[in-house]
Structures are given as C-alpha cells and as structure tokens.
Amino acid sequence: MKIEESKNSGFILVDCLSCGNLYEIADFRNDQFANVVSNILEQDRTCPACEMRKALDESAEEDRKKKERTAQNLPELVKKSGIPVNYSHDRNTGELFAKPPVYFTAQWFWLNRHSHLLLSGETGCGKSTSACFVAAKLLLEEKKIRYTSLRRLLADWRSAKTSDQSYAAEKMLSDLFGQDIVIIDEVIGKARVSSSGEELLFEILESVNCGSCHARIWLLGNFYSGSIEDTFSDPAPVRRRLQENFICAFADKKTQKIERLTVWQE
Ligand SMILES: [Zn+2]
Known part of the structure; x- marks a missing residue:
C-alpha cells in the first residue's frame, strides 16, 4: 500500500x-x-x-x-392482463407480434399512451391489436395492464355487486383504477347498455374526471354520430366527461390516418 x-x-x-x-x-x-x-x-x-x-x-x-x-x-404477463391471444400473437407463427399489425394505429396509441383515449373505427383498422401491441410493450416496462370487453366488464361488475363479499364492487373498481392502463373494448355495441352498465361506465368516467382513477382508460369501439345518445339515457354528462378528459379519434382504414373526433357533438 x-x-x-x-x-x-x-x-x-x-x-x-x-x-x-x-x-x-x-x-x-x-x-x-x-x-x-x-x-x-x-x-x-x-x-x-x-x-x-x-x-x-x-x-x-x-x-x-x-x-x-x-x-x-x-407471454404469461400478456395472458394475465386479459389480452386475447388473437390480439397479441401472429396467427401464422403463434409468436407474440414483433411488429404492430396496423402501424398507423399502433403509432397513435404509443404517442398518446399517457392519456385517456377513445378510438373509433371500423373492424380491421387495428384498434384492438394496436392497443394490445402497445400494452404488451408497456408490460415490458412493468406497467400494470388490464384488457376487457365492455360486456365482460359488466358481467364482472354484476357478479361483484351480487356477491356475498362485502365491498366486492368497490374492490373491483379500486383494482381497475389502480392499473396503469385499462383497455375497454367493444364499448359501442348493437344493444343499448343496461342501466347497471350505464352506472359502471359513468362511474369510470367520473373517477377519471375527478382524478381518483390512476389508470389511463382506453375506450375502443365503432362509435358513430349519435352513439352516445343511443347508449346512454342521460348522454350530456357522458359527452362532457369524454370531451374534457379524453383524446377522441377515428382510425380511417382508407387513408391510414387518425383523425380527431368529436363524439360529444350532438
Ligand atoms: Zn479508484
């Protein structure tokens, strides 16, 4: 030394x-x-x-x-998050998508991943696969992701509400709101949402609005003008909350572009 x-x-x-x-x-x-x-x-x-x-x-x-x-x-994390196999795996190889199946839509999700999103578009514009592709990338960053269809979420909500366990419905919501990203697919369907469905959707929008929801909410569906009115018996507050908190857009398959959308307009 x-x-x-x-x-x-x-x-x-x-x-x-x-x-x-x-x-x-x-x-x-x-x-x-x-x-x-x-x-x-x-x-x-x-x-x-x-x-x-x-x-x-x-x-x-x-x-x-x-x-x-x-x-x-x-692969295990993807499965646990509820992302369907056909939205995360190449049909031919059976492997997780290495590249997004629809590039322009995936790019939009990636660029706006820190926001609450509403994406409309017809089948084939890559809403679900792109949201799930970006979600899988975020799983690698240890983000907590949940994917569900609205129908599935409503079924879970109804069974939580009728469960014998105390506060099951509250627990379900706080678990949902504690995620980093919650993808709710097929928000606009053919049938009108039941009153309990309206209650749940409004609860989610309201929690986003007041900031008690940690998760970024991504709503996917084939929205059309008037779909909010058709879905909700009281559409005005829903429209307002979407307008104030969400980036709303339309994925145009023909032009391969994402256009801003004003779903809240009457
Ligand atoms: Zn030294």
Whole structure:
C-alpha cells in the first residue's frame, strides 16, 4: 500500500487498488487498531470514484437482469392482463407480434399512451391489436395492464355487486383504477347498455374526471354520430366527461390516418 501525507491534518492519502489514484482517508497509523486497519486496507482500497462506478455498474446489471426476466415472463404477463391471444400473437407463427399489425394505429396509441383515449373505427383498422401491441410493450416496462370487453366488464361488475363479499364492487373498481392502463373494448355495441352498465361506465368516467382513477382508460369501439345518445339515457354528462378528459379519434382504414373526433357533438 502506498501512503502519502495529505495537506489536511489528520488525513493521509492511499492508492486505490482499482485505478491507482491516491485518495484521502483518516490517518489510522497511531490508532489502537492500526494493524487491523492496515490489514484490511491491504486487501480492499477503493477510491470514492471507483466505489460509485461499481455501484452504478451493479445497478445497471441488476436492471438488465430484471428486464430479461420480464421479457421471459411476457407471454404469461400478456395472458394475465386479459389480452386475447388473437390480439397479441401472429396467427401464422403463434409468436407474440414483433411488429404492430396496423402501424398507423399502433403509432397513435404509443404517442398518446399517457392519456385517456377513445378510438373509433371500423373492424380491421387495428384498434384492438394496436392497443394490445402497445400494452404488451408497456408490460415490458412493468406497467400494470388490464384488457376487457365492455360486456365482460359488466358481467364482472354484476357478479361483484351480487356477491356475498362485502365491498366486492368497490374492490373491483379500486383494482381497475389502480392499473396503469385499462383497455375497454367493444364499448359501442348493437344493444343499448343496461342501466347497471350505464352506472359502471359513468362511474369510470367520473373517477377519471375527478382524478381518483390512476389508470389511463382506453375506450375502443365503432362509435358513430349519435352513439352516445343511443347508449346512454342521460348522454350530456357522458359527452362532457369524454370531451374534457379524453383524446377522441377515428382510425380511417382508407387513408391510414387518425383523425380527431368529436363524439360529444350532438
Ligand atoms: Zn479508484
């Protein structure tokens, strides 16, 4: 071990075993345990700069391992999030989509992933596959994702409300709102939503509106002008909440463009 005097009294300089630079430590030479300290230093002398680099390297390595584990678990995570197999896997290869099946729609979801979204469009414009593709990418970043159709969500809601468990419905909602992204597909169907369905949808929109919903809500469906009126017996507050909190858009299959949509207009 190389030892030099320091300008600062009570300190000495020793050489780092990693980089060889001198660094300052308290002068131990007259201590009671000088021998012990000296023995330790013979084996382990790391300057603050090397210590920091080591710590950073270790955390980068830890990050890399964690990412690798998540990537290995991705198929399982996709399944657990409720994303259907046909919205996340290539039909021919059976593998998870490596590229989005419909690029322009996936790009829109990715760019707007931090917002509440409403995307309309006819079948084949890639609403569901694109939302699920982006969701799978976000699963890799350890985001919590839930995919459900409105019909499925309503069924869960009804069974929670009639369950013997106390607060089952509240628990269901707080679990939903605690996700990072909730994709609700097939929001606009042929049939009018039941009154309990209206209640649930409004509860979600209201929680978004007042900020108690942590999750970003992505609503997908083939919305048409008047669909809010057809779906809700009291459409005005629904329209207002969509207008104030959601980016609403239409995926145009013909032009391959996403156009802003004003679903709230009468
Ligand atoms: Zn060093």
